[in-house]
Amino acid sequence: MSEYLTIAVDVMGGDFGPRVTVPATLDALKRFPHLSAKLVGHKDSISPYLNRLKADVACRIEIVHADDVITMSDKPAQALRNGKNSSMYKALELVSVHKAQACVSAGNTGALMVLGRHILRTLPGIDRPAIISAVPTVDKHCYMLDLGANVDCSAEHLLQFAIMGSVMASAVEDMPQPRVGLLNIGQEEVKGNEQVKLASRLIEERGSLNYIGYVEGNDLYAGRADVVVCDGFVGNIALKSSEGLARLISRKFRASFKKGIYRRFLALIAGPVLSELKRQLDPSRRNGASLLGLQGIVIKSHGAANRKCFGFALDQAVAEIEQDVPRKICHEIESRLA
Structure with a gap:
């Protein structure tokens, strides 16, 4: 170097x-x-x-x-x-x-x-590169991929994404065994399409990954997984929905605190807390998606x-x-x- x-x-x-x-x-x-x-x-x-x-x-x-x-x-x-x-x-x-x-x-x-x-x-x-970025969670953040590079992915592609995401989290966040989850519509084995079910089996067969199974959309922000794997179609929609929700919450807070003198007074008291919340939810803090x-x-x-x-x-x-x-x-x- x-x-x-x-x-x-x-x-x-x-x-x-x-x-x-x-x-x-x-x-x-x-x-x-x-x-x-x-x-x-x-x-x-x-x-x-x-x-x-x-x-x-x-x-x-x-x-x-x-x-x-x-x-x-x-x-x-x-x-x-x-x-x-x-x-x-x-x-x-x-x-x-x-x-x-x-x-x-x-x-x-x-x-x-x-x-x-x-x-x-x-x-x-x-076979295909994937876009990965950090998503905020309760305690810190998790990495999510793919976020839009590949709208149609095979189970083998999802396996490759799982390995790449695990390496990324391990290297950048200094996590020896990052928890890897596969995004699905439920945590039961019978849930999901055939592509996701096969991907789950392939990831499980690679025992070196710390695979925790299926995670649902609400698990993204609960900190249950360090790496969340999905195809680019699902991942991009999830990411854009998260960013839109963060902006909605911010606007609702601002509008609510403008309704009356008492609420304006409360806004002054709660200002530091609201500023910290906005900082944590701000998507721009995680600007910089990698093409892995x-x-x-x-x-x-x-x-x-x-x-x-x-x-x-x-x-x-x-x-x-x-x-x-x-x-x-x-x-x-x-x-x-x-």
């Missing part, structure tokens, strides 16, 4: 582009003195944000010029066909040729997934992420580099699927 950890940042991706991604990267460079960054995008759009930098930060930045940008409306096939000069493509290329150890982008999710598979390829033994299963680290930030939230995605990239997550997944897949 080189002296510095190096991240390739697709600075043109997302709703706000360089005015969010570049300052967020500069903040990360200040947080991590051992981090360097390759800012991939149009040079003229990046340079204005790099004025008056301290020498110890400036020396860890390199601009990699890219003429084109993959937009949120571009279809993945179009990005694959015409995107070779785009900031997203070039950022992923830097990882493939080992000039960076991770790529972070807030751009088009479908394009990032397709280009990631094309440029980096999947790890041996992995690729031969390189790729982190997807929410397209609407602000400076602070994009910083969480960069933090996630640093954590996965330091823990060498792809190598650990490769080792576990080789040993557990042998």
Whole structure:
């Protein structure tokens, strides 16, 4: 490993582009003195944000010029066909040729997934990469995958997701034996479709996983499992529903405390508690979903992420580099699927 950890940042991706991604990267460079960054995008759009930098930060930045940008409306096939000069493509290329150890982008999710598979390829033994992110629970959080990369999954794919998720939780959270659950409509063995039932049997046969069986939707937030496995169709709906519910609760609280002077007074007293609750439920605190299963680290930030939230995605990239997550997944897949 080189002296510095190096991240390739697709600075043109997302709703706000360089005015969010570049300052967020500069903040990360200040947080991590051992981090360097390759800012991939149009040079003229990046340079204005790099004025008056301290020498110890400036020396860890390199601009990699890219003429084109993959937009949120571009279809993945179009990005694959015409995107070779785009900031997203070039950022992923830097990882493939080992000039960076991770790529972070807030751009088009479908394009990032397709280009990631094309440029980096999947790890041996992995058929499809999966999107994984943290979901808040009563005591801390759990990891959930897949969150939208694969809407149709076989039982074998779910087994691979279980192994990858277990490795991720073990490495990043320092959990020797993370509890793995399979998302289902009930905990009884007779519940669920044939795909989920077969996946459960396959996971059980791999005795090295700490498999706790089926978990239901309400178990996601109870902290019953450290890793929850599902296909991307179910996972994406569950995640978006959770985020919508968190926003609804926040709005209901605000509206309720505005009804009358007495309630406004109560709001002042309860303010610190409500602020802490909002902080814990805020989806942006867990911004930074990993595309697990690729031969390189790729982190997807929410397209609407602000400076602070994009910083969480960069933090996630640093954590996965330091823990060498792809190598650990490769080792576990080789040993557990042998």
